[in-house]
Amino acid sequence: MRFMTTPDNAPEASAEPTGVAAQDWATASVDPQYRAAVVDLLGALAYGELAAFERLAEDAKLAPTLADKAELAKMASAEFHHFEQIRDRLTEIGVGPTEAMEPFVAAYDSFHKQTAPSDWLEGLVKAYVGDSIASDFYREVAARLDTDTRGLVLAVLDDTGHASFAVEKVRAAIEAEPRVGGRLALWARRLMGEALSQSQRVVAERDALSTMLVGGVADGFDLAEVGRMFSRITEAHTKRMAALGLAA
Amino acid sequence: MRFMTTPDNAPEASAEPTGVAAQDWATASVDPQYRAAVVDLLGALAYGELAAFERLAEDAKLAPTLADKAELAKMASAEFHHFEQIRDRLTEIGVGPTEAMEPFVAAYDSFHKQTAPSDWLEGLVKAYVGDSIASDFYREVAARLDTDTRGLVLAVLDDTGHASFAVEKVRAAIEAEPRVGGRLALWARRLMGEALSQSQRVVAERDALSTMLVGGVADGFDLAEVGRMFSRITEAHTKRMAALGLAA
Secondary structure, eight states: OOOSOOOTOOOGGGSSGGGGGGSSSHHHHHHHHHHHHHHHHHHHHHHHHHHHHHHHHHHGOSSSSHHHHHHHHHHHHHHHHHHHHHHHHHHHHHHHHHHHHHHHHHHHHHHHHOOOOHHHHHHHHHHHHHHHHHHOOOOHHHSSEEEEEEEHHHHTTTTHHHHHHHHHHHHHHHOOHHHHHHHHHHHEEEEEEEEHHHHHHHHOOOOOHHHHHTTTTTOOOOHHHHHHHHHHHHHHHHHHHHHHHOOO | OOOOOTTTTOOGGOOOOOOOOOOOOHHHHHHHHHHHHHHHHHHHHHHHHHHHHHHHHHHHHSSSSHHHHHHHHHHHHHHHHHHHHHHHHHTTOOHHHHHHHHHHHHHHHHHHHHHHHHHHHHHHHHHHHHHHHHHHHHHHHTSOHEEEEHHHHHHHHSSSSSHHHHHHHHHHHHHHHHHHHHHHHHHHHHHHHHHHHHHHHHHHHHHHHHHHHHSSSSOOOOOOHHHHHHHHHHHHHHHHHHHHTOOO
C-alpha cells in the first residue's frame, strides 16, 4: 500500500518500504517484539479515540449554536467509529482491547484533565491541535508498520472534519476580536507542552513501542531519534499555528 | 406501511389506518396545521436525540470499565445518527433544523439538568427509562402520522441497545446488593415525574402538536385524551420497573 498523503515532516515516508514495512501482518508478527509494539500502538490509538470521543462530546456543550453543537457531535461520533475499527482489529489478532488500552489510560486522562477548555474557542483549538499532532505522530509511526497495520492506522487518521471546521471558526473569532489571538496562542502552547510531556512519559514506559519508533533495533533505544521525531512534530505544530494567525 | 411492533398501551395502533395515517407526506402536508405539527414533532425528536447523545457521552465517564464506557459511547453515537436522519428530513421538507428544534431546547435541557445521574447505575436507569418513555410516546404519535413521516419516526426509534444492556447491568447490581433497588426505584420515580412535567409543558405550549395528538380535530383540544395517553405511558413504565425488580 502506498501512502495516500505524505506529511512534510516525515521525509522517510516517501522512500520505498523495506523490512517490516514491506511485509504483511502474518509475516511481521512472528517477531514477538514487533507484535508487542503493534499491540501497544493500537491500544494507545484506541484509547486515544475513545478519550477524544468523550472530550468532543463534552465540548459540544460549549457550542454557541445548535448547528455548532451538531458539528462537534458529528466529530465525536466519527472518533467513536475509529475506535470501533481498532478495537475490532485488536480482537481479530487475539488481544483483549481493554488489556491493550489500560497502559495508556493514565497518560490520556492526565492530558485531558490538564487541558480542559474553558470556552468554545479553546475547545476548538484543542480539537485541532490534538488531532493534528496525534495525526503527525501516527503517520511517522505508520512508515515503520507492516502493510496491514499501516492500512488500518492511515484509515482511522482520515480527516474527521476537525481541521477545516476549527480553522474557519477560530480565524473568524480572531478577525472579529484580535485580542483573542493572544489568549489562544498561549493556550496552544500549553496544549503542546502537555502533549509532549505525556508522550515522553509513554515512550519512556513502553519499551517495545519506543524501540519500534527508532527503527526496530531490538537492543538500541536511541533517545536522540525519538527527540528528533518530537522536534519534527513541534515544528509542524508551529507552522500550523502561524497559519491560524497564532504565534506559537 | 404496517407497524413492525405494536406496544401494549397503544390499542389504536392495530386498527387499519384511516385519514392522514393512510396518506403520504405530499398529500397530508397540504394542510398547514398538519405540516406545523410534524415540524414540531421532528424538531422535538431531533433535539431529543442530540440531547441524548450528550447525556450518554457524559454518563460514559461514570463507566466502571473501559468496555462499559465503549458501550455507552456506542449508544451515544447511535443517537447521533438518528439525529442526522431527522435533521436531513427537516432540511428535505424545507425547514431549518435549528428553527425546528429551538422550541424544545428548554424542556429537554431542564429535564436533563434536573436529572443528572450521580453514579453509573443511575445513569443506566435513566438511559433505559428515558429511552422507553420517549419510545412509547413517539409510537403513540406515529399512529397518527402520514406514511412517510411514520416510517422515519419508527426507524429512529429502533432499539439502540439501551434496553438489554441497562436491564442486565441493573439486575446484576440489585442481585449483588438488594438495597440498591430501593434507591434506584426512587430515582426512576423522580425521572418519570420530571419527564411528565416537561412533556405537559410542551403539550401546553405547542398547539399544533397537541391538536394532532388528540386526533387531528383542528379546534378541539381535548386535554382528557392527552391525559389518557400520559396514563398509558405511565402504566407501561410501572410494568417495566417491576420487571427490573424496582417498585415504581
